[in-house]
Each structure stands twice: as structure tokens, then as C-alpha cells.
Amino acid sequence: MNATLTAAQREELKALLLAARRSLESQMQQNRENLAPPAADQDGIEQGNVVREVDQALTNIDAADVKRIDHALEAMEDGSYGLCAECGCAIPFERLKIEPQTQHCVACKSRWEQGHAKTRA
Secondary structure (H helix, E strand, C coil): CCCCCCHHHHHHHHHHHHHHHHHHHHHHHHHHHHCCCCCCCHHHHHHHHHHHHHHHHHHHHHHHHHHHHHHHHHHHHHCCCCECCCCCCECCHHHHHHCCCCCCCHHHHHHHHHHHHHHHC
């Protein structure tokens, strides 16, 4: 377990993770409901198809975020929560409060983003 996190901090982060998970599940449910077939008129169908694609994309993003949250909750159980998956250093509580499902410290995440930006350019 990340020795720099107190029990109270871990509980606070767990509450944040669970609240985020509930919110994402609610958003995903709403998006699924919006995936119903569009109205029969031509303009409605075309507009409805665009809305459906957006709702599906949002649902996919939310599902990925739920997986990250579940991974963080599992890490809390196995004692590896709060440690960078790349370098193993302790992730500061302040960073975890902002993004409790993060798996990387700022330095490793920055390196990943810079490498990712180069492959897109």
C-alpha cells in the first residue's frame, strides 16, 4: 500500500471513485436510452443517426473510465493503489484527489503524452 496515504485519505479517495462510478453509470444509462431508433422523417433520421453516434462514442468513453475506476478499486484492495504503474513512485494525494483513477505520476504521464503527441504529428 502507498505508505504516504493515510487511512482517511484512502477512504476519501475510495468515496470519490465510487461516486464517479455511479455518475458514469448513470450517464451510460442515459446514453443507452438515447440510442433508440430515430423518428421516421428523413431529417429526423439523419439527425438521429448523428446523435446516436455521439451517444455511442460517449458510452464507450464512459465504459473505459469505469474500467479505470474498477482497476483503481482493485488496486486499493491489493495494496498497490497510489503507486505509479510505470516507475513505482508514490502518486501524491493531491493528484489522486483530482484524478483518483490515475495509474501514473505526473512525470510518467507527461512522458507518455509527449510520446503520443509525436506519433500523431
